[in-house]
Amino acid sequence: MRRLLFAGLAALAALPAAALSPPAPGATGGKLDLETIMANPDWIGAAVESPYWSVDGRSLYYSLKRDGSKVRDLYRVDPLSGQGTKLDAAAVAQADGAPVFDRAHRYAAFVRHGDVFLVDLSSGRRVQVTRTTDEESSPRFSSDDRSLQYRQGNNWFVYDIASGVSAPAAVLRFVDDPQAKQPDALGRQQLDLFNALRQNKSDKDAQRANDEALAAADPGRAPKPIFLGEGGEPVDTELSPDGRWMLVVTKPKDFKKGKEPEVTHYVTDSGYAEQQETRTYVGRNDPAPQSLLLVDLKAAKFYPLKTDGLPGIKDDPLKAIRSKTIAALEQAGKADEAKALKAPDQRSVRIISSAEDGGGGGIVWSDDGQNVAVQLRAIDNKDRWIASVDFDKHALVTQHRLTDNAWINWNFNDFGWLKDGRTLWYLSEETGYSQLYSKSLGGKPRALTSGKFEVSHPLLSEDGQWFYMRTNQVAPYSYDVYRLPSGGGELSRLTQFQGMDDFVLSPDGRQLAVLHSSPYRLAQLAVQDAAGGAPRELTNTMKPEFTAHAWIAPRIVGVPSSHGAGTIWAKYYGPSDPVAAASRPAVIFVHGAGYLQNVTLSYSNYFREQMFHNLLVQQGFVVLDMDYRASDGYGRDWRTAIYRQMGHPELEDLLDGKAWLVKNQGVDPRRVGMYGGSYGGFMTLMSLLRAPGEFAAGSALRPVTDWVTYNHEYTSNILNDPQLDPEAYATSSPIEYADKLQDALLIQHGLIDDNVLASDSIRMYQRLIELHKNNFWISLYPMERHGFVHPDSWHDEYRRIDELFQTWLRPTPPPATN
Template sequence: MTHIRFSVLAIALCSLTLSVPLQAKKTEVQTYQTTTVSVPTVYAGNSEISLSLEQIMSDPDWLGRQPENAHWSFDSQQVYYQRKQAGYQQRDWFARPLSATDNGSEVALSQLHQLGSSERVFNADRTLQAYVFEGDIFVRNALTAELTQVTRDNEAQFEPSFLADGRLSYREGWTWYAEDLASGKRSELVSLKTEDKPKAPAKPSGYLAQEQHKLIEFVALQQSNAQQRFSAQAQLQQQNDSIAPDAFYLGKGLQVVAASLSPLADYMLVSVRKEGKRNDKDIMPNYITANGDIAAEKVRARVNDVTPEPQRIVLLNLLDGSSTELSYTSLPGYNEDVLAEVKAENAKARGEKYKSEKIIRNIGLMNDWYWRQGPIRWHASGQQVALMLQAQDNKDRWIATVDLKNKTLVPQHRLHDTAWVNYAFNDFGWLNNSDSLYYLSEETGYSHLYVKPLKGKAKKLTSGTFEVSEPMLSSQDDYIYFRANMAHPGNYEVYRVVLATGKTEQLTQLGGSTSFTLSPDEQKLLLQFSTNLLPTELYVADAKPGAEVKRLTDTISAEFKQLPLRAPQIVAVPSSHGKQPVFAKVYLPDNYQAGEKRRAVVFNHGAGYLQNSDFGWSGYFREFLFHNLLAQQGYVVMDMDYRASAGYGRDWRTAIYRRMGTPEIEDLADGVNWMVNNANVDRQRIGTYGGSYGGFMTFMALFTQPDLFQAGAALRPVSDWAYYNHAYTSNILNTPAIDPIAYQRSSPIYFTQGLTKPLLINAPMVDDNVFFQDVVRLVQRLIEQENINFETAIYPVEPHGFRQPSSWLDEYRRIYKLFEQHL
């Protein structure tokens, strides 16, 4: 394979324009001449090919079925990855030795248990690796390659972990076991029961019962025998070590949120809360079913209807059977009225006056759905444990350790945000060889890496106007590897900080978007790399600066490579509402400055907190191809990372707090001005479209700034945030009960009277994310307002993310027709 060096030229080769830097970077980074892999950043393609909607919206298998879920082999000598079967949703596993020259070979079903897992765990000297396959536990000896199947049954086992004494622990349900790998002996360590603790048979109460025991000898004897059996069993449990320990009874009507066992198997931390009850109103009708009936599908609750139950953190002593609830009162700010200003503003709107008082906040473990690391982290020694806690009002995150002797929480770090604490950038853990914690925090405005000893001040390891993510600590505490966008907000590379010196080293310089996985021997990096024109493929490099990067897979189809595609330019649009520019992809047609002024389209990405104007392959690949089609036909297309998007720091993310749909549309207006002034665009021939959050933005643009666009398409759009979910919406708008002003100012349904331009509304009917009800209510409001500027298309079998190529094609034919007719 031929390799080239292109370091600083990488950006130019990707056809990226770096106009207007974000800010000067303030960080010390050792740079090296990095050898990079030869990757086509521009496909010449066949200029005679005209892109078509039929091809773009067809089953995406035609792109080539790129590698997924890649992870290392146990010996770091090969890589395993999945690849979708052509025409089917099933995935096959492939093994790709580092020494091979092709994509590797498919792994037989009979050998899948041999592959290990990306979530493998290691023993103390890293000679053993444990993982889960299909609910069973396996252990691999890294020195001999011997594989041992520890469990083989129809029950599911989870969370393998090596204890300090060498035994392997795992859980089955809420029961933990320890396996002695040498003898094969299995012992139950602890079992959690959400029941009331059994009690000794009660003495008779009430006149009749007491008399019955006096008068009837058999009844009295049965009572006496029952009491003796209960007492004898309790004594046997206490005095005979061969008996499994008694379960911990947490109480009836509770549910376990999370639990974590100490490596010494002497303590366990458990979070519990009241068991939630399902609301029978939370349903969605499905009109197209196999049996012809209408099915009432169960769906999530609306933010208006959710009140999260408080969590209690309980410390279980497995040696003496005692349990202690840990108080939150040691956490700074645990009783602050952090929403006082919001409550006062809403009270004033009602003609009332709000008096702020101390309150007991609803606190629990940090939700780890995004980073999936676990909010309870034990030190390998078992002597220390740390928890990441959050307030349910979304304004605080704490890291606290536990004083096991005094059974108290000891605060180590507080991250307070007047808007909301990010659900990303919450990675934390212990250094392996000291009692110091490492963690990510946005406290300076960008996610950065910190190290803090238990009895000392935190030390900031990274600094600058960029975001650090995916930290990975080496086993000997030499390095923390991470991913960051130091050079440009859209360029993600791999770095590491040398813990002994605090210096940062850059390990990749590929010029696109790069993620990594460290090999088990910690000598290599498995890279997932892409550009705007190159879907994600796998690469490998030594885990050191200046290493050669070798490509492992090439799964892109010949058909895709033949397309005459152009990479968008990434421009920095000056903002009229702040110092930071708005980064955007711009698709420019040939000779766009010549001739009449051009038509233009602004695309609004979904999710809100998502980055799409970066240098990597986009999840919006259909839209990328559609934008190429539009450019091929003379349109200018802009795809903006408006305020609220990811990748640009905390202030960019939280600009929409309590006013969704205002900063973003201001940014779209700046984008329109940029195109008019720089890309020969006719201000009166510009349309907009987007899905999900992008559909919401289309609504807000056409409703609140009717002169900005001449037409718009809103796909699977949110119309009323009070109907969306709690986890996302309460971050940004608080809750309707506390902050109705924010919901009314941010929900399109309150602004429908502003619609004067053609609007296309496309709505999937079995969308369990943004309910079809959102469109139904908004359409009814438009009808009642006698507005005739809209059309609606429904998709009876589609969820939030369309599945059928016919649906994709129908949707984009309608969008294309809208723009052709009105621009």
């Protein structure tokens, strides 16, 4: 199954942890309590995960988390009858994995427990191709259907179906060819002087020539090593379906990524404090530049694919910022620092690899192996190129360039080939929204979809006739499966779930298995005709203790922007009688990740927070959960509004949310609080510090307080490097505004957080101490990382948040004391 959500800054969601199930809310007269809400979520049920079709298309498999454990069990269900069963260990050993098929549909292949299996579809005979301790992956059939290709790390193997023999597709050595080394002047003199040395050399040359002749005449031998030279190491390799070529992505061998900060584990098995390295800070060293090699496996030769012909590769999109910073450094007498910021002659690139993104990667071969497309990104992430390869000239040929003055989206970069092997398809945000395009080699792009909605995860059917995709065409918060003829035409809606999370086509292309959810219903599996129609529900994994409660349906509302941004979509939680909301205090929840969409009709990552919002309403509050600018699902301009000014457009939106609560719900403007984790914690700090007096209290969970200490991948896209653009970091970091604090602030952080380090919160706390501020507190959790996993920690964290709001959002706040 394909991943549909961007992780970014880890969302405030926890992995399940073992604990006893709490009493159902109904057992206490329908009243909620923190013990129930923050307990092990097993009492809610389990989400259906990773569905896939069996080889024969007659069954669906899926995984479910086991109660009281992180273990996932495998289930099989009949899509016709809906009858399903959990597989025991013996049945799992005989189960299919997610299959791939040859073009003639005579064979299928899949991976089970890290090994590759081959199935003869006519007889049902199954052959285990590998049995190793290594993880094999990415099985696929060769372009002539005679062999099965698969990878083991960056090494590719080819299994000949007729003979049953498996062999390496290539043996790559990242050293210089020892046989190619020529003697220097002294060596030549030695050969001239000594007959014995000449004879030894002659014997070696004769033996090598004989070995090469035997190898050329004997296809049963393993391939000889291909020497790719010193100085590089592999990042990714992609074998052509015809077995002729291999593209190799490399990075410098001795590249230094910079000093890694450490976190301290205080509660350990050993009884001693232990250190753990994490990740480098932004700007400490840019990611390693990558290079491409085209390897001719038949001729045992390789050719560097130069990137100097990519349009815009020699531009400096940061020229204005660079000039300003260099001038300031030179004026301050820091000539060496100014010199270090000089623009390179050519920007470095990276190729998204299957090793980094979990599959697919930045290299896609056509089915026949006659063409290949490569997706490259400038390391500054302001350009994305899709290029084909001219095999005769050993050169990249640009087919598409996407450029963005801010940064290229992390999402919406899918691409591939139509079945003709000569036409590319790809997603692009060039109109402001992710849309689907096609382009023949050397031809002009053609928009297959258009509109102010997002297209994601297009899937080309096996017969090449249809694209299936996920879009929010009806409304930004409503997602379903749509279908489009691959040559262009009408975009047709196939499902009506509004909370569609993922989908997978059956092997014959006639059925569609769909994962769907709703605000209080975990992802469930349904099946329907691939052309549309009524779905058949196959699972119900919710627990009656949870479903029996009368949960408050979040009301999706549109908050008008007072800054020309349009509509800010939000989820509102309040009493069923609108009049009852008048004069209530309010809480604004801020989701994490920045680029994440929480206002949807699907089950939320923030399910605990949603239950907490129900509790707050029960206690007399109303709650607003907003998709502020930077959130996913609303187009390019919404995403990039925060470029070089994180925390500023978002605060404008949150203040508009407060104004909407006051105007439409009668909320007391003096009694509005805020909380959120990760990016939501960052925004809680920015809101209290940049708009003092607007929010009576706030809880910042695992917040970024200073962006210079966050990671490179996320931060540099939005704020550039701190050495190059210090102004953007000063503008965007809460610690720079610490002197403005006047409202109650609770900071909470896991001590072993290796995403946003606890040092962020501790540094902010020290700053507030030195500023002699009042009414601020910190709560640290020794056993927690970024996403909490222990129910006791969840309970303590939200008990403190609840107490903060109960104390500071009531009609008469207490006097300011610390």
